[in-house]
Structures are given as structure tokens and as C-alpha cells.
Amino acid sequence: MLKNKLAKKFLVLSLLYLSFVFLSPAVLAQANILNVYVWTAYLPQDVVKQFRKETGIRVNISEYDSNETMYAKIKASPDAGYDIIFPSNYFIHRMRKQNMLHVIDKDKLPNLQYINPNLLRKPFDPNNEFSIPYLCSITGIVVNTDYLDSKNITSWQDLWQERFHDKLLVLDDMREVFSIALLTLGYSINDTNPDHIKEAYLKLKTLLPNVKIFNSDVEQNIYIDEDAIVGMGWNGDINLSLAENPKLKFIYPKEGFVMSIDCLAITKNAPHLENAYKFINFLMRPDIAKKISQEIGYPSPNLAAIKLLPKEMQDNPLLNPSSELLKRGQLQDATDEVLPLYEKYWEKLKIGE
Amino acid sequence: MKLNRLIKYSYPAFVYLFLYFPILIIVVFSFNDTSRSLVWKGFTTQWYTELFRDTNLLSVTGHSLIIGVLAATIATAIGTIAAVSLFRYRFWGKKLLHGLLFVMIVTPEIVMGIALLLLYSALDLPLGFWSLLLAHITLCIPFVTITVYSRITTLDKAIFEAARDLGATDFTIFSKIIIPLLSPSIIAGWLLSFTLSLDDVITSYFVSGPSFSILPLKVYAMVRLGIKPEINALCTLLLILTLLIVISAQFALYKNSGKKHAKK
């Protein structure tokens, strides 16, 4: 009897909840919403809350951990319902070619004027018809100055030194890892020549004994907790990590480094187009862009926002690298034709052949 | 004999210790005064207050629990029926069904996720509550079936024949004989399904939509920030809540079964 009563109560409760769940989408459809699909921890909560306060639009945030997973999901289900996504520039290239993005009406984005013109009209999106720069990211060398002297480490080639045996943290990202080998060999990071790629693979084989950990998800925590004392890292992550472990130092290597621009884009079948424009324009407002750059730690493409930063931050090469510095960087581009070749060598490296 | 008793009590205790030690760490670290590190930096209760302010996280947890209970229950129902049918009946495609169940367990989650996504796309099913629920049920069914089936094979078929001779319909046999005999494995199946559903990340990632998110996805995303102790606080609270429910349910049922014993 007791069991029956409990079962009945449970049934009623779940029916109630289900009806709530069913009714709310219908109700919400009338309400103002926007579905944003973003890198994990790449959009400050305060910004979202402020947007809601100012416009009344409720933002649903869904997160992904890599360009590839976002792309796979949207490819398999173009009507997934997301309005705004944040692809890296080389994914913009692929996605616009595959007709997955909505053309942007720049008249609806007056705040575009604040964006650094050097970051616009790049080959991956020649007229910025599909993408607006959001944040920039740069891959460099990270050193824990408690254990190592950072003055002696200035180039990617230094990571090959024998004293780093079983000490390196290397990003678990195929393109990033191949890039450092290509850079030491003097090639472009977007090289599609199979011979060059093979050279890079052979060079990486000699780096393997030095690798202690492969990780892209939480590399900053590994450095903070000192499970690795030297290796690759992203400038924004390390910038924020300095608060927890001030001994970390980020170095822009001599041979050059990988730069990528993470962009805002609208999906082809975005259900809430107007709200999407409002949001993008909001994100480019100087005070908002400044807040984003400060909280996420990465350099902003928004010139007016940079001017609003406190002086120490403007002088911080991690948050605001000078144009001199940026000359050494190479923008990561799509290499879809030779992707299978890269993958083949990457697997070989990971298997330990 | 004393050695026997010693083993009987200490071995399970060791296993429990092994199972709960990391949980203890989670609880302790929910009071850790740092937002990124896995090293102890000081005591604070700020994460609990932050948790209660984080309505997004709380609603997402609620979603997970609802999906978990529904998926587990429906999967257990279907899985039990499947196990019983495989044991008792002969029907077309029996061997195929066996094979399909194995295929489902072996299939890597990413393959299942993308395949289901393609299916939903073809059916024009919008991503959200239903897409997630259907996927979770499908995931759990083979686990239930295998658990229940392993116990069914030890049943004596003579019982069914006896019941038949006494005039029972198939349904009566099912509800009055089979279910009670199988109840431990049915419950075990439910528990396994609930656990699977609560924790499923990869398949859920692909079949979930923007309007209905669940806890494992949020956790997976938050991990990038380095296990904000807020998550630890959430886990601790869920743990305490679950323990309370379970222990009180146990005592409630104990009272009930006490009466049954008295009747006997």
C-alpha cells in the first residue's frame, strides 16, 4: 500500500513537472530569447546579465569545448536552434564555404567601427561578410620561473633540449603541435606541402621523449599546480593564471607563433536574427568589450576597449601585445585538403611509432 | 570462524572506503579557498552561497534529475520486457535482438551521439527535452536487459508451466511471478540506468538543445576553469540529499517489512 501511494505521488509530480516543461517552451517562444553557443568560459556571466537588463532578451548559453565538436554538431543538425557561435578564424573559412553561416548585415552593427582594422578583411573572410572578431589568442611558451630561468628559453627549438626530458606540457591539438615544428623548420604554420609536413612529423618524433603531458582542456591548471614546469600555452589562460601562480611566465618565441582570431558568427538558420544582431553589437561596445577582455584574459580586437583598460593592463604584453610583437605571429588558416595527412602523422606520434 | 567474521566485516568496509575516499575529497575541497587549483589553500563557505545564487546551475541539476528518473524508469520497463521476452518467447529476429543489444553497449558514445543526431535531423525532431530523453532511454536499455537477463536464466521454467496449468494469463504470470522473482535485478537495472543517465556527457552533448541543458554538460564545461569549488559544493549537497532520502526510505520500508514479518 505504501509503495502504491508513493508511486502515485511520484506519477502526479512527474506529470506536473512534465507539463511545466512542455508549456514553458511554448511560453518562452513568445518571450525574447537568444541561443548562444560558445567556448566554455568564454563569455562572462555579467555581460550576459547586463544584456538582459538593458534589452530584456534572455540569453540561453550552451557551451562546447572545441571548434571541432561545435562544427560536428551543427553539421549534423543545421536546425539545432543556435543563433550565435564563436568559431576560430580557420573554421569560419570552412563553415562559410559550406554554407553554414548567415550573411551579416553590417548596417545593423554600428559598433563595428571600434574594431582594429588590421584584424578585418583577412583572407578567411575577405569582406567580413560572415564574421566579427571577438578575441585573439596566441600560443607561446610557458615557463615556471621557480624552477627554470626564463632568460634562456626564447625559441620553440629550446623545447627540444635534453634537459627537458619528461617535463613538457604540450597542447593536445594536432595543428598547434605541428605548427611549432613547422616554425622551427622555417615553414609556414599553414603549410600544405606533404614533404614539409613529413619533415615536421620526423622532428616531432624527436620531441616526444620530452613530453610529459598532452592537454588542451586545463593546461593552465597543470601549470598552476606545477605538474609541468615548461611547455606550450595560450596567452589568455596564462594571463589569468598569474593571479594564482605568479611564477609563471609567458614567452613569445623567436621563430614566430600561432595566432588565431575567435570570431562571432550567426548560423544560417538562426531563429532569432534580430536579437543576434543586438547581441553582437552589444559585445562590441567599448565598455563591454573591455570587460570581456579583462575577465577572459585574452587580447581584444576592439581598439576603443583597449584604451579603456587600466594602464598596467595596456602595458601587459599578454593582454595587449604590441604590433611589433604581432609581426612574428602567423594567423592559423584552414588546411582541409591535407588534414588527413596531418591526422595520419598525429596518430603515428601518439601511438609512439 | 573469527577470521571469517573479520573478513566479512572488514572487506566491505575497505571497499566502501575506496569508493568514498574521493567523495570525501570532493566534500573537503568544496570549502577550498581558491578558484582554480587542486591544492588546499584555506577554508571558506563562499562556494555554497555562490551556488544558491547560480540559478542556472540549479535548474540544470533539476533537469538532470528529472531526465534521470524518467529515463531510468522507462528503460527499466522496456529492458525488463526485453529480457523476459528473450527468455520466454520465440519470435522473429530473436538472435538479431541479442546482437543489437551488444552492439548498443559496444558502440562508442560519440558514434551513438552523432548517429542519433542524424536521425533526429532526418525526422525533424527539435533538440531539447525529448531528444535527450529518448537518447538516454536508448542508452540504458541494454544495461537493464543484460542485468535482468542474467538472473532470469536461473529461473526454473517449470514455475511458468505450473502457473499456465492453473489458468494464469501471460500478463498475470509476468506481473505476479516474474517481476517479484526478478525484483533485485530490476532494481539493480534501474540504479545502473539512473547512474548512466546522470553522468552521460558525450551522447548528451550531441543530442541536447539550447533550451534544455543538463548537469554533466555544465560540469564538463566548467572543468576548463579548473573545477570551481562551486561544483564540489553542488556534489556535496546532492550527496547529502541522496543519503538522507535513501536512509529514510530504508527505514520507512523497514517498518513496512517489519509488519510483513509479523504476519508471517
Add this chain to the structure above:
Amino acid sequence: MQTKSTFKKICVTVIWGWLLLFALVPAALMLITSFLTPDSNDIVSFHLTFGNYTQLFNPAYLRILLQSLYLAFSCTALCLLIGYPFAFIIARSTSKHRSLFLLLVIIPFWTSSLIRTYAIMALIKAKGIINTVLLAVGIVHHPLPMLYTYGAILLGCVYDFLPFMILPLYANIEKLNPELIEAARDLGAGRIRTLCKIILPLTSSGIMAGTLLVFLPAMTMFYIPVLLGGAKNLLLGNLIENQFLAANNWPVGAAISMIITLFMCGMIFFYWRNSLSKDRSNFEELV
């Protein structure tokens, strides 16, 4: 003997209806994908080919398969060794709180497995709890490298899969008739003999179930080797994930998945036939 009862019809329809739509169709979609050609412009072009399969007949992939098999096998064996005595003691306990004991096993697993894995990391890393204690007490002078080793991966796996072994075992052992064991003892069988000839064979279907529920998922898991092992080895799970995501090569990913499935089904089919016949013969002997 089997009359056409409506109940049976309903059962079979429900099962087949569900699995057809949500299991068979997606599986078929994947099977078809494995025969298509990868295309950098549109994921796949509808050109049938066996190339995805032939390129897998490569000693490198064989190594990955063997490594994954080894890991899954060790994990299953350990889970069985740890889990069986535990399930046995709990299932045969006469305590009124028996079901509570079982629930206590599974409750830790309602916390996210990711968080638990990080908790394990917090335990065994260089600045982790174990090392801090050992260093403070003076047993060691340098932190023990426990994280990012194969042992760490195994620890994580066993920890994650233990309830999937314990629960089916419990469900099966609970049915064991204690009188059979007493009878064996009365007839003079020693403890080990009772174990091997009576207990294990009678619970073999539980062992099979537990093994399946641990071994199969363990073959394709991947985030534990990444988190606890430093992602230095490529296992089947990582391989498939790579193909679908980084390499954008769904057909090869689907092909690998198909091959693993066939391989596993083959292994299990072979084992299942053997164990079923043993089960039957044991049963017939007893009755």
C-alpha cells in the same frame, strides 16, 4: 505450447518498435557512413568505397586495439576480483539493511564521474594529498610520480566501473540457495572446492553480465586515459574521437566503430555460447 497471447505481442512490439527506431536505424546510418568517401567540403560524398576499412589493416591500428584490449581486460579483471567478494558478502548478508548497503555502493556514482576523476587527481598528483602526507611524515623525500602513469589510468577505470560489476553480481548471487553450499559442506567439500565447483558456476551468468557491462564500455572509454594518463597513449576511444572531430573524417570513424563492434560481438558470441551450455549442464545436473 506458446499461444498467441496479446501480452506477448505487445511486449515484442514495444521492444522492436523502440530499438528499431532508436538503435537499428542509427546503427544502419553509421554503417552506411562507413562506406562513403570523406569529403573536405561536405563531410561525406555519396561514393561507396571500401577504402575506409582497408586503410585500417595497419599494424599501428592493431597496436591500438591491443592496448585498448589490455586496458579493458585488466580493468575488468580487477573489478571482478574486488567486486565479487564484496557482492558475495553483501548479497548473502542476513542484515535487514542489505539493500541499503547496495545503495551505498551506487550513491557515490551519482556525482559526476568527471569530478570524481579530478578528486582522484587531487589525491595522487605531485602536490596532491598522498604526496603531501608522505612528504610531511618523511617517508619519502621526493613526491611519488603517481599521476600520469598507467597505474593511475587503471585506478581511475576500476573506480569508475566497479558498480557496473557489483550490481549484476549482487542481483545474481542473491538468488544463490544457501542450502546448496551447506549440502556441499556436509558432503565434505573444502572451502575452495565449494567455491570452484558450486558457487562460481552457479553465479556464472552474473559474472558474465558484470564482465560485459565493464569490458565493453572500457574498450572505448577515453577521457580517463586523457586526464589520468596525460593523453600520451592513443586508445580506441581517442582514435574514434579524433577521426570524427579533428580529422573531420566521419567515414573512417564509423568504420573503426563497426570493426570494434564486430570484433566484440564475435568474442562475446563465442563466450556466450560456451557459458550458456555450461549453465544449462550445471543446472541439469542439480535438478
